Amino acid sequence: MNRLGILSFSLFLLFILSSRGNSQVELWETFSDMKTINSIEIVSDRNLIYCASEGGLFSLNLNTGEVLKKYTNITGLATLSAKSIKVDNHGRLWVGSGDGSISILDLSSDNWTYIFDIKNSTEQDKAIYDMELYEDFIFVATGYGIQKISTSDFSFVDAPYYKFGYLTERSKVTDIKISNDVIHVATSTGYAKANLIGTNLNNPSTWEAYNGSPLNIDVQAVEVYNGNVMVGSKTGLLYNNGSFWLIYPNSTVMNANIKDIHVVGQDLYFISNTEIYKTNSSDFSVITQVIPSGAYTRIETLPDNTPVFGTTDKGVLVRINNNYVDIAPNGPNRNSFDNLSIDSDGILWAAGGDANGGFYKFDGLTWTNYTTQTHPEIGNGNFFRRIIAGNGIVWALNFGGGATKITGDQIINYNPGNSNLPGISGNPDFCVPFGGAFDNNGRFWLTVYVSNVNMSLWTYNGDNTFTGFTNPSSISSSNLENVAIDEFNTKWIVSGEATPQGLYFFNENGTVNNPTDDISGFYNNSDFPGGGVTNINDVIVDGNNEVWVATNNGIFIINNPRAAIVNPAQKPAPVKLRLISGNLAVPFTEVCNTLTKDVLNQKWVGTVNNGVFHISSDGATLLDQYNVDNSPILSNEITSIAVNPKDGVAYFGTLKGLSALKTSAIEPLSEFDEIVCSPNPLILPSAVDLRIDGLIENTKLMIMTLDGRIIDEFDSPGGKIATWTNSRNLNLASGVYIVVAFNKDGSKVGKGKFAVIKK
Structure with missing residues (x-):
């Protein structure tokens, strides 16, 4: 190689x-769950324990257990x-x-x-x-x-080294142990060993192999203990005493799933199913459970010959002051981020989308995780697929467990047992809410994926009751999913896997309890022009009240959603998004999973296999693209996106963790305070444009000399931050310059200044 x-x-x-583009202030951060421990290494001369996890690497103090650093x-x-x-x-x-x-x-x-x-x-x-x-x-x-x-x-x-004796070539090697110049390996097809002195390990005959049951498949652990080679697989434990292979003489573990074997002092420790046992070579038949059952992965030895244990769900277990303490860095409960939402305080909420994941929130410093173990009041089960924040309320939707409402510290779960939410046929207690949104009056609407009462759209009435709306014939068997609501309170709803597939729209005309004036209609997949649309995955309403639809064949826009409820029979045709490339408008054909808008009405599109596309507010220009090849984003498969208007951080949810990118999409101030320019001084020539911070909505800006001569003027994009894109292009002389900012009618004015140093 x-x-x-x-x-x-x-x-x-x-x-x-x-x-990489368009004057964004870009700073990446990764958030991940580090509780699933794959490997442990003790560095005794530095008093450190290093732990490798699915969410990265962390170190902790060997004596105190304090987490010192995350990588x-x-x-x-x-x-x-x-x-x-x-x-x-x-x-x-x-x-x-x-x-x-x-x-x-x-x-x-x-x-x-x-x-x-x-x-x-x-x-x-x-x-x-x-x-x-x-x-x-x-x-x-x-x-x-x-x-x-x-x-x-x-x-x-x-x-x-591809082949070990007669074992299958290119077998997966899961564990290596070297003792007395002999290498022992556990593989997916058996066990093998070879002498490291004077041998050619590329020659298969150098290796002595064994694949007798239970070591014929999925061998996971090998250890050398007092002259015995201990080997464990998913189906049992054997050992070789130097002459023979012997079945481990204890029925509790002889056929168990052996995940790790390790010498700790004078004893042999091993993970068997969900237990950790220790034994001694004086009598292998005697085993002692050393710690309560758990999801254990690894065993390592501290300098004082006490063990350290890795787990899949609690991090690393270290004995401190004679008690085992589970330690992991603060982080989300899982690396799965199925859905994201930002509340009015700028707090990020995430639905795990994992059967055991629950949901989590992040306040910018600390993660708080919600599961049935930590918060039993969230309901029955941890399979939360969607989470919607708004109006000081958060709704977490549990696939099978109903809808959970969080208001401050109060948590209430609504399910068929304590409300009129529906179950499914054959299981009336299994409630599957799957999408939701707040309308312009603050009323919460939610969809249920499957219903036993032919009602898939519901609205919360403010107590423990919901009002359901009978499915029209157009969606009688649909699986309703994500919801977006326009300025006319029309609900735009993804109709998923079941027939018919497409986009459903509904407006109750402001009368929740009067179905006679309800208006509804449906876009079949075939109604989206150009063909090729087989799945609709997400829908939003942007700042211009246009409906944007994410499909397996790009993005489509419904420019006049009001026309759909005025005359559903003549609903407006969707228009396919095209991006300007050179002098051409090129159709956007990515397989789109999710999309959102930021405070500048710019769009962020998450795709199945090509990362994130950042698109201008009018949909004409690709501002940037982020994938695993050109950025630190964790995956090209993006499951959800949310952009925090408080600080401009764009969060990209994946099944491998959460990526965050600092952007300039920050909500504007209500009044001018201090206008700050950076970099200041601006040293020309410069690799970056001048950034102007502290703006109100729809600010007009002027750059002036001290004697009042106007150098440039331009409009801000609408948020708190603007960029002077001409700052590097104009032939500015060294000196001090004034920034004057004002609103459209000139009633609000702010100013700042910056220096230019020309090399």
């Missing part, structure tokens, strides 16, 4: 923080999923990832180095499941075999 190069951390940081793809890691870690003989921490990249942290200098050979290879399973140090080499367990890498110069030694 050719070594494809190593990136320095400084170059990586330059890449991820570089500004994500923004702060050092090449990628977020950290599968395995190992300290080498040069004081560097190696971090193997799920995509095959290796990030190497020098513990003395805090500098990073990267190896991308495995990631850039053509192998199918590139994940790094384990790493083991031997002399001046790291043996790397991958999804296709073992790679041997020099710790001195990071060169790859030998070709990959």
Whole structure:
């Protein structure tokens, strides 16, 4: 395998923080769940424990358990999923990832180095499941075999070790143990060992293999203990005493799922199903459970010969003051972000979309997680798919558990048992709300995915009652999903998987209890021009009261939604979004999952496989695009987007965590205070435009000299921040300049100043 190069951390940081377009102030951040521990490494000379998780890497103080530092793809890691870690003989921490990249942290200098050979290879399973140090080499367990890498110069030694004796070629290697110059490996098709002295590991005959049941499939753990080789798989535990393979002599564990085996002091510890046991070589049949049952993943040993345990849901368990304490950095409950919403205080709310995920909120500093374990009042189950904030209220919609209303610290769950919300046929207690929105009067509307009363659209009446609306024949069997409401209080609703598929619209004419004046209609997929629309995934109403529809074949816009309720039989035709490229208007054909608008009415479109598209308010111009190749965004599959008007942070939900990008889409001030210009001084030539902060809505700006000569004038985009895009182009002389800002009628005026230094 050719070594494809190593990136320095400084170059990586330059890449991820570089500004890419349209004068945005761009600053990325990653938020992730670090409770699922894949690997643990003790660095005793630094008094540290490092933990690799699906959400990144973190370190903690060995004695106090205090979390000291977090590492994500923004702060050092090449990628977020950290599968395995190992300290080498040069004081560097190696971090193997799920995509095959290796990030190497020098513990003395805090500098990073990267190896991308495995990631850039053509192998199918590139994940790094384990790493083991031997002399001046790291043996790397991958999804296709073992790679041997020099710790001195990071060169790859030998070709990959693909075949171990008679085991299947390119078997996934899950665990490596080196003891007394012998390498032991656990693979997906069996166990193998080889001598490291004077042998050719590329020769399959060098390896001695064994794949007798239960070691014939999914072998996960290997350890050497007092001359015995202990090997565990998903279906049992065997050991070799140097002469024979023997069944472990305890019926509780002999056929169990053995996830890890580790020597701790004089004892042998192993994870069996959901328990951790210890035993001693004096009598393997005697096992002792050492800690209550849990979702354990790893065992490691502290310098004082006490164990540390990794889990899937609680982080790492460390014994402090004679008690085990679960430790993980504050973060979201899961890395799954199915739906996002911002409340009136600028707090982010997220629905996990995971059966056990619950929902979470972020106030800019701290995450608070809501599950049935932490907050039993949220209802029955944790499968929250949608979350809608507005008017000081948050509605969290539980797929199967009803609608949960959060008002301050009060939480009330509404379900068929305590309200008139419907269940489903065959299970009247299973309530599946799936979309919602607040209308212009503050009334909350929600859809149910399946209903046993032929009512899929409901509205909350302000107590424990809801009013349902009988489905017209056009949607009698539909699965209603996301909702958007226009300025005429027309509800625009995605009709999902069941026939008919399309976009439903409904207006009750302001009379919730009088169905005779209700107006409704339906756009079939075939009503969207150009063909190719088979799925509608999201809908919003923008600042111009236009209905924007996200489909599997781009974005469509209904420019005059009022016409739909005036005459549903002559509903206005959707118009396909086209972006200006050169002198051409090119149809936008991405597979779109989600979309939202920001305070500037600019659009953010999340796609299935190409990241995020940032589009101008009129839909004509692509302002920027973010994907995994040109930005730190966590995934090209975007599940939800929300832009916080309080600080301009755009949040991109994925199934791998949450990415956040600082933008200039901040709501304007009500009155002028201090207008701040940056950079100040503006040193010309400059790589950035002048940024003007502290504006009210729809500000007009003038740039003037001290003697009153107007240099330039322009309109702000509507928010708190504007950019003087001509600041780098004009031949400005060194000196002090005045910024004058005023509203349309001139009744409100603000001013600021900045200096120019011309090199």
